[in-house]
Amino acid sequence: MTEATRRERLRAETERDIRRQARALLVEHGRDAVTLRAIARELGITAPALYRYYDSREDLLRRLAEDICTDLAARLNADLESITEDDVSAQVFAVCRGFRRWALAHPQEFALVFASTEDTLGRGGPDDHNQVGDQFGRIFLEVAGRLIAGHPLPDEVSADVPEDLHADLAAFQKVLLATVNDHGVGVDEQVLSLGAVYHITQSWVRIYGHVALEVFGRFPFALANPEPLFDSMLAEIMGGMGLSQQP
Amino acid sequence: MTEATRRERLRAETERDIRRQARALLVEHGRDAVTLRAIARELGITAPALYRYYDSREDLLRRLAEDICTDLAARLNADLESITEDDVSAQVFAVCRGFRRWALAHPQEFALVFASTEDTLGRGGPDDHNQVGDQFGRIFLEVAGRLIAGHPLPDEVSADVPEDLHADLAAFQKVLLATVNDHGVGVDEQVLSLGAVYHITQSWVRIYGHVALEVFGRFPFALANPEPLFDSMLAEIMGGMGLSQQP
DNA sequence: TCAACTTCGTAAACACCGTTCACTGAACGT
DNA sequence: ACGTTCAGTGAACGGTGTTTACGAAGTTGA
Structure with a gap:
């Protein structure tokens, strides 16, 4: 089966979700609309949680x-x-x-x-x-x-x-x-x-x-x-x- | 002499100052740093005053x-x-x-x-x-x-x-x-x-x-x-x- | 000159934003 | 079973664009 633990799977999953949401915001409303809070809101979590995945908004944009x-x-x-x-x-x-x-x-x-x-x-x-x-x-x-x-x-x-x-x-x-x-x-x-x-x-x-x-x-x-x-x-x-x- | 009234002269002057400050911020710290509050701060006025000159930040950027x-x-x-x-x-x-x-x-x-x-x-x-x-x-x-x-x-x-x-x-x-x-x-x-x-x-x-x-x-x-x-x-x-x- | 009017600027408020920090609770390795 | 790791929270700080009501000047006409 998958070697990854449950935690690792979940992490990878939400990481993908974050990028997907960020991408959607970028496409639909432009770069300035890619805000941590908007992404988090759409994902049903809070903004500080994103810092478990990215160092900063700039980092997220770079990966995006x-x-x-x-x-x-x-x-x-x-x-x-x-x-x-x-x-x-x-x-x-x-x-x-x-x-x-x-x-x-x-x-x-x-x-x-x-x-x-x-x-x-x-x-x-x-x-x-x-x-x-x-x-x-x-x-x-x-x-x-x-x-x-x-x-x-x-x-x-x-x-x-x-x-x-x-x-x-x-x-x-x-x-x-x-x-x-x-x-x-x-x-x-x-x-x-x-x-x-x-x-x-x-x-x-x-x-x-x-x-x-x-x-x-x-x-x-x-x-x-x-x-x-x-x-x-x-x-x-x-x-x-x-x-x-x-x- | 100048046909312009005192008010008109002052207005033109601060309008120039606003643009000059905005320009300086753009050059030195990038587009995102061109902030109404930062401009106002530098000019010794408050941010809402800028709305007497521009409809919005976007408008200011356009004129810039x-x-x-x-x-x-x-x-x-x-x-x-x-x-x-x-x-x-x-x-x-x-x-x-x-x-x-x-x-x-x-x-x-x-x-x-x-x-x-x-x-x-x-x-x-x-x-x-x-x-x-x-x-x-x-x-x-x-x-x-x-x-x-x-x-x-x-x-x-x-x-x-x-x-x-x-x-x-x-x-x-x-x-x-x-x-x-x-x-x-x-x-x-x-x-x-x-x-x-x-x-x-x-x-x-x-x-x-x-x-x-x-x-x-x-x-x-x-x-x-x-x-x-x-x-x-x-x-x-x-x-x-x-x-x-x-x- | 004095009153009516226009215009610039302010302070307060609202709703956002990025980011930090102390914390909880669940998953994890042993 | 137990200590550890770690995703996620809530509150907070300082910053943002923008609106609103209001005051204080400049301007204008009688």
Whole structure:
């Protein structure tokens, strides 16, 4: 049977309930509405009880952000399952569109995870790769890495990456190579060149930029339907890597 | 002398003081620290007095955001003054770098203005062009428009903008033309083509994307110095428009 | 000048909030 | 059976946004 004692089971259960309620409050009424008292009220307990589970409200929000990342990652991975393994281009489209769709459907969660000042959502020390949002970053980047793996960039694209960026990009390259290779695909730094890593980073900038602008309504003019703009950008990005686009 | 009565002068004065204190609190301790009571305390009055000036805390934050936009616009305009009028390329660099520099130096203000969900920072109805952040958008876009005006795009760049975007882009094109022409430069829609407008929009996406990622620390890997990445992106954008880059 | 009116600011109160602390009672290991 | 661990409580403290009734000035017109 379950090794866990009765107490441990109960604890895990209410911990899940707390996060679920917190999540509901965030989604429905925004970040400021995620109050300890409101959560406790909804759960039929008192606010100080929450301190048995979290150090503070800020701590709870931080963990909530991690949950959101995990969920987003799971969702995007699920979307990927339904795509034939060898059509990596379609996978990239799926991840990017899925990210946009999720962000638009969950603006509060997007804002919490992807648009919080570093000090409001604590990010301790230099544990660079355990940062919030990384869960998702991994997915996007891994898919992008796989894409490159099966389809080396045309030489002229990866021509000139600034000297100053070599060190940072090389470090990122190592992480990316490790991630991709962990999933069975064999790639080396010949294929996933520094130029490719640079291109991937720039793509992330554009995708994030569009999604954030759309979620926050900060496009410089009224867009009746921003979707074609996004798709066109996606096609442009893929095209710039020498790939065919698709609808 | 001043037409204003004594009361009106005093009112304007404390209104300025309120905003100034609110601003200071935002900058130093973040959005949540912008408290009516804290502001009042600092000003030597009581919190309810603030309701003579603002409908609510949210209202105050909204006006604060407008102030911030105005200041940013003024600052960037000042930077522009010091650049010879005919070197529009340099002007674009100045505005983009100035925007990044400002955002990094004022993360809390950036977050408030450029990364708030639409409903947390109220944006009533469809008064599309009075929206928060527009003040700045205008500057960026006007400079970009001037750039295009003096330097028509190569034909192949403005080739294919998606059919679905024509209407939105055309509307934006009209606004842009009006803005640019208001400042003396004569342009028509032959030069500032739909393709050019599209290109400008995509450039804004990239610039915003980079700056937001940097401010929020959401780059997928640790960047020792993100500046070369930004400059390289800028050069790429300018290059894509057939312009020479510069250091 | 003096009365009527407008406007800024106050004090008190209400309902919330995060957080701390001493405490109870049930589950737990032995 | 007994001491220990620990989830949860209730009261309290200081903080918050906001409303309300009220006083004290500034303003205005006769």
